[in-house]
Structures are given as C-alpha cells and as structure tokens.
Amino acid sequence: MNDMRILERDVDTKEVKIAARDVQVYYGTNHAIKDVSVDIEDKTVTAFIGPSGCGKSTFLRCINRMNDTIDVCRVTGDIRIDNQDIYDPRVDPVQLRAKVGMVFQKPNPFPKSIYDNVAYGPRIHGLARNKADLDDIVEKSLRRGAIWDEVKDRLNAPGTGLSGGQQQRLCIARAVATEPEVLLMDEPCSALDPIATAQIEELIDELRQSYSVVIVTHSMQQAARVSQKTAFFHLGNLVEYGETGTIFTNPVDPRTESYITGRIG
Amino acid sequence: MPLTWLILLILAIAFAGYVLGRRRALNSAGGDRRVLHSLPSYYGAIVAMWAVVPAAGVLIIWLLVQPYIVNSSVLSTLPDTMVAEGSSFSLVMSDVRRVADGLDVAVSTGAMSREAAASLSTEDTDVRETLGDMGVALGSAVSAEVLGAAQAYRAMNATGALMMAVVVLLITLGGAGFALSRSHAEFRARNAVERGVLALLIAAASLAVLTTIGIVFALLFNTIEFFKLYPAADFFFGTNWAPSFSGRGGASDLGILPLLWGTFYISLIALLVAVPIGLFAAIYLSEYASPRLRSIAKPLIEILAGIPTIVYGLFALLTVGPLLVTMFGKDTLGWMSGGTAVMTAGLVMGIMLIPFVSSLSDDIINAVPQAMRDGSYGLGATQSETIRHVILPAALPGIVGAILLAASRAIGETMIVVLGAGAAARLSLNPFEAMTTITAKIVSQLTGDADFASPEALVAFALGMTLFVLTLGLNVFALYIVRKYREQYD
Ligand SMILES: Nc1ncnc2c1ncn2[C@@H]1O[C@H](COP(=O)(O)OP(=O)(O)O)[C@@H](O)[C@H]1O
Ligand SMILES: [Mg+2]
Numbered sequence: 041m042n043d044m045r046i047l048e049r050d051v052d053t054k055e056v057k058i059a060a061r062d063v064q065v066y067y068g069t070n071h072a073i074k075d076v077s078v079d080i081e082d083k084t085v086t087a088f089i090g091p092s093g094c095g096k097s098t099f100l101r102c103i104n105r106m107n108d109t110i111d112v113c114r115v116t117g118d119i120r121i122d123n124q125d126i127y128d129p130r131v132d133p134v135q136l137r138a139k140v141g142m143v144f145q146k147p148n149p150f151p152k153s154i155y156d157n158v159a160y161g162p163r164i165h166g167l168a169r170n171k172a173d174l175d176d177i178v179e180k181s182l183r184r185g186a187i188w189d190e191v192k193d194r195l196n197a198p199g200t201g202l203s204g205g206q207q208q209r210l211c212i213a214r215a216v217a218t219e220p221e222v223l224l225m226d227e228p229c230s231a232l233d234p235i236a237t238a239q240i241e242e243l244i245d246e247l248r249q250s251y252s253v254v255i256v257t258h259s260m261q262q263a264a265r266v267s268q269k270t271a272f273f274h275l276g277n278l279v280e281y282g283e284t285g286t287i288f289t290n291p292v293d294p295r296t297e298s299y300i301t302g303r304i305g
Numbered sequence: 306m307p308l309t310w311l312i313l314l315i316l317a318i319a320f321a322g323y324v325l326g327r328r329r330a331l332n333s334a335g336g337d338r339r340v341l342h343s344l345p346s347y348y349g350a351i352v353a354m355w356a357v358v359p360a361a362g363v364l365i366i367w368l369l370v371q372p373y374i375v376n377s378s379v380l381s382t383l384p385d386t387m388v389a390e391g392s393s394f395s396l397v398m399s400d401v402r403r404v405a406d407g408l409d410v411a412v413s414t415g416a417m418s419r420e421a422a423a424s425l426s427t428e429d430t431d432v433r434e435t436l437g438d439m440g441v442a443l444g445s446a447v448s449a450e451v452l453g454a455a456q457a458y459r460a461m462n463a464t465g466a467l468m469m470a471v472v473v474l475l476i477t478l479g480g481a482g483f484a485l486s487r488s489h490a491e492f493r494a495r496n497a498v499e500r501g502v503l504a505l506l507i508a509a510a511s512l513a514v515l516t517t518i519g520i521v522f523a524l525l526f527n528t529i530e531f532f533k534l535y536p537a538a539d540f541f542f543g544t545n546w547a548p549s550f551s552g553r554g555g556a557s558d559l560g561i562l563p564l565l566w567g568t569f570y571i572s573l574i575a576l577l578v579a580v581p582i583g584l585f586a587a588i589y590l591s592e593y594a595s596p597r598l599r600s601i602a603k604p605l606i607e608i609l610a611g612i613p614t615i616v617y618g619l620f621a622l623l624t625v626g627p628l629l630v631t632m633f634g635k636d637t638l639g640w641m642s643g644g645t646a647v648m649t650a651g652l653v654m655g656i657m658l659i660p661f662v663s664s665l666s667d668d669i670i671n672a673v674p675q676a677m678r679d680g681s682y683g684l685g686a687t688q689s690e691t692i693r694h695v696i697l698p699a700a701l702p703g704i705v706g707a708i709l710l711a712a713s714r715a716i717g718e719t720m721i722v723v724l725g726a727g728a729a730a731r732l733s734l735n736p737f738e739a740m741t742t743i744t745a746k747i748v749s750q751l752t753g754d755a756d757f758a759s760p761e762a763l764v765a766f767a768l769g770m771t772l773f774v775l776t777l778g779l780n781v782f783a784l785y786i787v788r789k790y791r792e793q794y795d
Contacts, residue, residue: 138685148676151699161684
C-alpha cells in the first residue's frame with residue numbers, strides 16, 4: 041500500500057507493456073477519446089482517473105478490443121502490447137482478450153457453479169490437459185483471487201450466491217485463470233462496501249507481482265492507495281500522466297490540480 | 306321507452322349531477338377551491354357515479370330476470386294439452402315468441418295499430434296470412450291459445466319495460482340526489498371516488514374469474530353426466546374410438562387413448578419443427594442481426610402468429626399434403642396413401658408455432674444481462690461460445706417455459722388437424738397415416754344432429770375437460786418455470 045505523501049516509490053523503470061499512440065475513439069459522431077498516447081509499464085498498477093464521462097472506460101476497452109462488440113464504436117491510432125499491434129488485421133480479438141483479462145464494474149459471475157465460473161476461460165481456450173489439470177488451474181486462480189479459503193468447500197455452489205465482494209474476487213480469479221499478461225479493471229470496487237474494497241485493493245497490490253494492472257477508478261484515494269502510475273483524463277483527452285505521487289502532490293496541469301482538489305467533479 | 310333512450314337519459318342525469326355537484330361544493334366553499342377537501346371535479350364525479358352505478362346494476366339485473374318471469378307466467382296460462390301435442394315447452398314458447406315478434410314488426414311498421422294488435426283474434430282473421438302480408442313469415446297456422454299467449458307476452462313485456470324505466474330513473478335520481486346532498490366542502494370526495502374506482506376494478510377482475518369458473522363448472526357437470534352413462538375406465542383406458550351415430554343404434558366405443566395419442570403425436574412433430582427453427586431464429590435475431598434487420602424481421606415472423614388457423618389448415622390440405630404425397634406416396638416410397646396425415650398437420654402446426662417460440666425466446670434471451678456477455682467476451686470467448694455456454698444456460702428455464710406454452714397451443718389446435726390430419730382415430734406409429742386429435746373429435750361429436758343427452762354427444766365435454774386439465778397443467782408448469790427464472794436476476 042502506498043501513501044500519497046511518499047514521493048519516492050518503488051518505481052524502478054520497468055519495461056513498457058502497452059504503448060498507445062494517437063488513439064481516437066468515436067461513438068458514431070461522438071469523439072470520445074482524442075489523441076491519447078500513453079506508455080503503460082509491466083508489473084505496475086496504473087490508475088485512470090477523471091470525471092465521469094471523460095472516456096476512461098472507453099480507453100480501457102480499447103486495450104482488449106472490447107469496443108469491437110459495440111456497433112457504433114470506431115477506433116483509430118496504434119496500440120501495441122509487447123510491441124505487437126493489437127489492431128492489426130492478423131490479430132484475433134478473441135485470442136487477445138484471453139491475454140488481456142478484464143474485470144467489470146459490477147461483479148458479473150455467470151449463473152454457474154463457482155468452479156465452472158473459473159474453469160470457463162481455461163475450458164474454451166483448452167488450457168488444461170485433463171480434469172486434474174483443470175482442478176489445479178481453478179485452485180491456483182482462486183488462490184490468486186484471494187477467495188480460495190472462503191469457497192474451497194463449496195465449489196459447486198452457484199457463483200451468484202456469493203456476497204458482492206466475493207463475487208468480484210471470483211471474477212478476478214476467473215480473469216486470472218486464462219493466464220493473462222494484462223489485467224484491466226473498470227471501477228472494480230464501485231459496487232462494493234469498504235471492507236470488500238479493502239480486500240480487493242490488497243489483492244490488486246499482490247497481482248502487480250505478475251501482471252500489468254490497469255484500473256479505472258473514480259476514487260482518488262483508491263488511485264493513490266493502489267497505483268504507481270496515474271493518468272488523468274478530461275473530456276476525452278489524456279491531460280496528465282506520471283507517477284502517482286507526483287500527480288497527487290505536484291500536478292503540472294491546472295485541470296489536474298482542480299480535479300484533485302475537488303473543483304472539477 | 307326503448308333501452309337506448311333510457312341509457313341516454315341516465316347519462317344525461319349523471320352529467321347534470323356532475324355539473325351540479327361541482328357547483329354545489331364550490332358554493333359551499335364560497336367559490337374558493339382551496340377550501341375544498343378535494344378538487345371540484347371529484348365532487349362532480351362522485352355524484353355522477355352515484356347516479357349511474359346503482360341504476361346500471363338494477364338495469365342489468367332487471368334485464369336478466371324479466372324474461373324468466375314473463376316466460377314462466379305466459380307458460381302457466383297455456384293449457385297442458387297444447388304442450389302435450391307439441392314436443393316440449395320450449396318449442397311452444399318459441400312459437401309464442403315468433404308471433405309476438407311478428408306483431409311487434411307489424412306495429413312498428415305502422416301496418417297495424419297497437420290496439421289492433423292487442424285485440425286481434427283467430428276467429429275473424431287468419432293471423433298467419435295477415436302477418437305474412439306484412440313480411441313476417443310463420444311456419445304454421447296460429448292457434449287461438451298461441452295468439453293469446455303472444456298477446457299476453459307482449460303486454461307483460463310492455464308493462465315490464467315501463468316499470469323498469471320508472472324504477473331505474475327513480476334510482477338514478479335518488480342516487481344523484483343523495484350524493485348531491487353530501488357535496489360540502491369537508492366531504493372527502495376524492496377518497497370516495499378512489500373507493501368507487503377500486504370497486505369497479507374489483508368487479509371487472511371478479512367477472513373475469515367468475516366466467517372462468519363458470520366455464521369449468523359447465524364442463525364439469527356435463528362430464529359427470531357423461532360418466533353416469535359411460536364407464537370412466539372405458540373412457541380413459543379404451544383403445545378404440547368408434548362412436549355409433551344416432552339412429553344407427555349399437556353401442557359406442559369411446560376410448561380416449563387413440564385421440565390422446567394423435568394429439569400427442571401431432572404436437573410432438575409440431576414442436577420438433579417449431580422449437581429448433583424458432584430458437585435459432587430467436588438467437589439470430591437477438592445476438593447477430595443488426596438492429597435494422599431485426600426491426601424488419603421480427604414483425605415479419607410475428608405475422609405468422611396472426612394468420613388465422615383455418616388458413617394454415619387450407620395450406621396443409623392443398624399444399625403440404627399433396628407435396629408430401631409426391632415425396633413419400635405410392636409413386637416413390639409408398640409410405641403415404643393420402644394427403645391427410647400426422648406429418649402434414651404436424652409440419653403445418655410447427656410453422657404456426659414458430660413465432661410463439663421465437664418471439665418469447667427472443668425476449669428471454671434479450672433479458673439476459675449484457676454484463677454476462679461482456680464477462681464472456683472479456684475472457685476471450687467467441688460469440689457462439691458465449692451463446693452456448695452463457696446465454697442459453699441462463700435463458701434455458703425461460704425458453705423451456707416458452708416451449709411449454711407452445712405445446713399447450715399445439716394441444717389445443719383444431720382447424721389444422723381437421724383439415725390436415727384426417728378424421729380417423731388410430732393408435733399407430735406411422736407418421737404418414739391419418740390420425741385425429743381430441744379437439745377435432747370434440748367438433749365432430751357436437752356438429753350434426755346428435756341428441757345432447759346421449760353419451761356420443763356428452764363425451765365431447767369429457768374430452769374437453771381432459772384437454773382443459775392437460776393444457777392447464779402445462780401452463781401452470783410453464784409459468785412456474787418462467788417465474789423461477791425471473792428471480793435469478795432480481
Ligand atoms: N456504448 C456506448 N455508445 C455510445 N456512446 C458511449 C458508449 N459508451 C460510452 N459512450 C460515450 O463515450 C463517452 C465516454 O464514456 P465512458 O468511457 O464510459 O466514460 P467514463 O468511464 O470515464 O465515465 C461518454 O460521452 C459516453 O456518452
Ligand atoms: Mg466508466
């Protein structure tokens with residue numbers, strides 16, 4: 041956990057995982073993302089903050105091409121993961137999404153058992169050689185999602201029967217099960233109570249060991265607590281991007297400062 | 306006074322009551338509507354309600370009861386000998402009514418004065434001829450008794466109508482007056498109107514329920530009547546359906562099993578056609594089709610549901626039947642001897658059921674939250690994997706409900722069976738043979754000149770009752786499943 045007053049954080053320069061250049065997104069005629077360029081590092085938690093409707097979710101969904109499922113949405117520009125253009129026609133968005141996991145705002149477990157929820161991704165991608173293998177993957181993922189101890193005795197109970205916080209951790213475990221390299225989280229705690237939020241935040245900090253995590257949040261405290269890098273979006277523009285400590289204590293752009301001090305809602 | 310005038314008069318009084326009630330309440334408040342408990346229109350409305358509702362109730366009851374009283378008192382004036390030579394009371398009564406109607410027509414066209422009609426007698430005129438000249442044809446010569454009864458019938462109806470008008474108008478005025486007397490500023494007219502509206506809604510709902518109960522009881526009594534004449538075990542377990550028709554004599558075999566089998570077999574084929582096609586269409590429309598295509602295709606499919614079943618029947622008889630015969634008939638495979646067969650009716654009924662399955666399933670698939678799809682796509686599933694593994698399992702109970710509703714439609718279908726499946730009751734596995742269903746046999750047992758007290762006619766009610774229980778069970782089961790499904794996402 042971080043404290044926003046500490047300026048020297050463990051931000052050794054890491055490899056760039058996701059590189060976006062001049063990304064534009066249009067919903068029909070609505071220009072939702074304007075000229076966004078950003079380098080997101082590996083093994084780092086990057087937070088997207090900004091007032092609601094500024095395009096945080098839209099940009100996040102560009103990274104795993106979830107925007108392809110929206111008819112009116114058009115994306116231009118260049119987004120590379122490990123230097124591979126993900127909008128290249130040769131890239132299969134379906135494969136890409138297995139590599140770039142996503143956790144949504146509202147916990148959305150499938151109406152299936154806890155086990156089947158986690159096994160869903162490995163099954164459709166053929167990641168397990170046999171049942172024992174699959175059991176291993178499920179257990180490992182549930183442990184990663186910090187929910188194993190709570191559900192190990194009722195893996196066959198429906199996932200929808202868990203509490204909100206448990207459901208969200210189940211969704212994280214489900215995303216982790218396909219062994220992604222990047223984990224995208226769109227306001228993962230906004231539907232949860234403070235205790236569940238704290239659990240998820242702790243989990244995010246652990247996930248940083250293995251993944252590049254990008255989290256959208258409307259809570260600046262949360263961004264300050266969990267992230268090393270922060271990007272501030274405003275009206276579709278990326279206004280400022282840098283180390284979280286700097287953004288919160290020493291913002292360059294006046295818009296960032298007024299947002300952080302509460303003058304832009 | 307004709308009924309229309311009476312009703313118009315009641316409405317006029319109600320309207321006047323509305324205006325008066327409003328004004329009286331306003332006056333009592335010194336013209337300041339803020340002092341009133343309720344809006345002025347409520348004071349008007351409560352007066353209008355008091356004017357109309359009790360009067361309408363009495364009017365309806367009167368209209369229902371008067372014919373009984375008039376009939377029975379006219380009948381009691383007729384000598385028993387008259388009835389003895391005719392076949393029954395009701396036949397004599399219908400003669401009386403025809404003569405009375407004839408006299409009415411004569412009076413209303415001005416061909417006969419009111420007094421002349423009342424004093425007409427069989428001694429000095431041939432009533433049949435006189436009425437015939439005026440355009441009222443009678444079947445036989447009119448006897449003195451019948452003419453007398455008809456005149457009495459007319460007289461009683463006339464006084465009855467007059468009394469009814471007076472009583473109803475008095476009640477209207479009384480109701481309006483009573484409500485008017487209460488139109489003060491403090492009177493809670495709004496609450497009273499609210500209670501009135503509630504009562505009206507309850508009345509409508511209970512009427513609907515009572516009608517259903519009435520229908521069930523009508524079926525039930527006749528069914529019990531049937532089982533007095535025909536052993537229930539033979540009906541439920543008999544494997545032969547061979548009713549003998551009136552006049553030909555001999556005992557009938559009235560076993561339901563061949564009909565039940567026909568119903569089941571045809572419905573099964575219909576569902577085998579409708580469920581895959583309807584379900585796939587629903588999946589295409591809800592998951593793949595562009596909104597534009599969907600907005601065109603969905604109504605087009607639903608048009609199928611609006612086609613009258615008799616048209617489907619013709620389609621089965623004239624198109625599908627002959628087509629099947631050329632495919633499976635004598636010239637080729639030799640499985641099928643005539644155009645009417647289980648297959649013909651089943652295929653056409655299946656087409657009819659497609660929109661039921663597709664449009665209900667489409668709604669149910671659309672009700673699966675977008676978050677489920679996002680979750681699956683986000684894990685790298687393709688569209689068809691998402692549909693197979695997430696959407697269909699989530700929508701399954703609802704889809705099963707839709708299929709059961711379609712099944713109960715199939716079981717109750719008549720016209721397609723009559724025209725497409727033939728009339729032979731048969732226990733056979735060959736789908737290219739003619740068979741028949743419960744509904745089709747109900748029709749054939751009740752049409753024609755069967756005596757309504759014979760088991761051959763009463764069996765229709767037992768068949769109807771069986772059908773009712775079957776479809777009711779299916780519907781209840783379907784609703785139960787659909788409801789259970791709804792709880793999942795709340
Ligand atoms: N599915 C969509 N269709 C059309 N417009 C959308 C859609 N999703 C988002 N938008 C628009 O894009 C803009 C950015 O939205 P979003 O990315 O959801 O903002 P944020 O997540 O920062 O609150 C908004 O103006 C919103 O109206
Ligand atoms: Mg958002």
